[in-house]
Amino acid sequence: MSNPQNPLNKPTLTTHQLHPENKETPISFIDHDLISSRLFYKRNHFSYPTLTYSNYWLPINGMVTTPKVFSLEEIAKFPSITTKVVMECAGNKRSLFKPLTFGEQWGKGAISQSVWTGVPLKTLLQATGVHPDAKEVLVEGYDKGKRTDMTSEYPFARSLPIDKALHPDTLIAYECNHEPIPFQHGFPLRLIVPNWYGMASVKWIKQISLIDSTFKGPYQSVDYMYYPHKQNEEDAFPVTTMNVNSTIQKPLDMDVLRTGTHLIKGIAWTGNGTIEKVEISVDHGQSWMEAAPQLNTDKNGWVQWSFQWTVTQPGEFTILSKATDTAGRTQPSTPFWNQKGYGYHAIDQISVKIEE
Numbered sequence: 001m002s003n004p005q006n007p008l009n010k011p012t013l014t015t016h017q018l019h020p021e022n023k024e025t026p027i028s029f030i031d032h033d034l035i036s037s038r039l040f041y042k043r044n045h046f047s048y049p050t051l052t053y054s055n056y057w058l059p060i061n062g063m064v065t066t067p068k069v070f071s072l073e074e075i076a077k078f079p080s081i082t083t084k085v086v087m088e089c090a091g092n093k094r095s096l097f098k099p100l101t102f103g104e105q106w107g108k109g110a111i112s113q114s115v116w117t118g119v120p121l122k123t124l125l126q127a128t129g130v131h132p133d134a135k136e137v138l139v140e141g142y143d144k145g146k147r148t149d150m151t152s153e154y155p156f157a158r159s160l161p162i163d164k165a166l167h168p169d170t171l172i173a174y175e176c177n178h179e180p181i182p183f184q185h186g187f188p189l190r191l192i193v194p195n196w197y198g199m200a201s202v203k204w205i206k207q208i209s210l211i212d213s214t215f216k217g218p219y220q221s222v223d224y225m226y227y228p229h230k231q232n233e234e235d236a237f238p239v240t241t242m243n244v245n246s247t248i249q250k251p252l253d254m255d256v257l258r259t260g261t262h263l264i265k266g267i268a269w270t271g272n273g274t275i276e277k278v279e280i281s282v283d284h285g286q287s288w289m290e291a292a293p294q295l296n297t298d299k300n301g302w303v304q305w306s307f308q309w310t311v312t313q314p315g316e317f318t319i320l321s322k323a324t325d326t327a328g329r330t331q332p333s334t335p336f337w338n339q340k341g342y343g344y345h346a347i348d349q350i351s352v353k354i355e356e
Helices: 072-077 121-128
Strands: 014-017 022-024 057-062 068-071 081-088 111-120 136-146 153-161 171-176 190-192 205-211 245-250 255-258 260-269 275-281 303-311 315-325 348-355
Touching: 057 121, 068 072, 068 121, 072 171, 081 171, 081 190, 111 121, 121 171, 121 205, 245 315, 245 348, 255 260, 260 275, 260 315, 275 303, 303 315
Parallel strands: 057 205, 255 348
Antiparallel strands: 014 022, 057 068, 081 111, 111 171, 136 153, 136 205, 171 190, 245 260, 260 303, 275 315, 315 348
């Protein structure tokens, strides 16, 4: 943990790439519920876009009754909501897959949580009039660039099924932790899609279009797809809802501790329902003990949990954490392996050595 007596001794983001910038949250050193923008993980496909507040407008077009172009001032006048949302990169924990998969080798820190304020996307869509034949809502960001598998330049764009777009918690956000969204996290407007992996929450929104077909852009039909077979692309299906998951924050992996009582603590989250329980094992899963979760009134947030572990004998121990949600999903012993390494959700584990 950081030393409070030394103001220079602070946790920092772990860098995976600089261009584009991809950095993960030091999740083991987070002991509070909200992640500041300084420590919020960064996931980018391209360099940061160039745009300014002064000439920013949000068009909504396509399968609508009345296409409109909204100014930021107009958007701010609509009734807003504020919600705490856990955001997890679909590649979080990719480095734990066996065998390894290609892609950014994220550890356990491609996940963060903040409070977001904005206007429900539903409100803006209703203001333009949704055509009854509209099937999806396409959101395009200002960030764009070339891909290794294609010659053309593509913007980062994703679509939502109309039902998900009209969900009251799906936001066009303009504030993060009660301040304007930092530029590196999507200023001035960012889509926030609670319960789905972070790729759905498009940053730097350029325009929103309602369409009557299935969007086939590369970040919808090539990337962010589960490919369960190593040698082919059969049985592929899209990445959407977050899996039930947990992370042990303390002790640190490979810590050396003394006999006595130690605090095991961490977080648990899910994209379906809420966390029902978190269990801990120190005997390789032969027996499980229920951890104490913090009361969670945030339906879209993570749960902090803790367990007091008393150990009297020296030796090497593996600590496991297993979360179960109200939808009946429990972390498995092995993750659902897929070619691109998305959605890692296996029982979390760390190892510690106990000395007298």
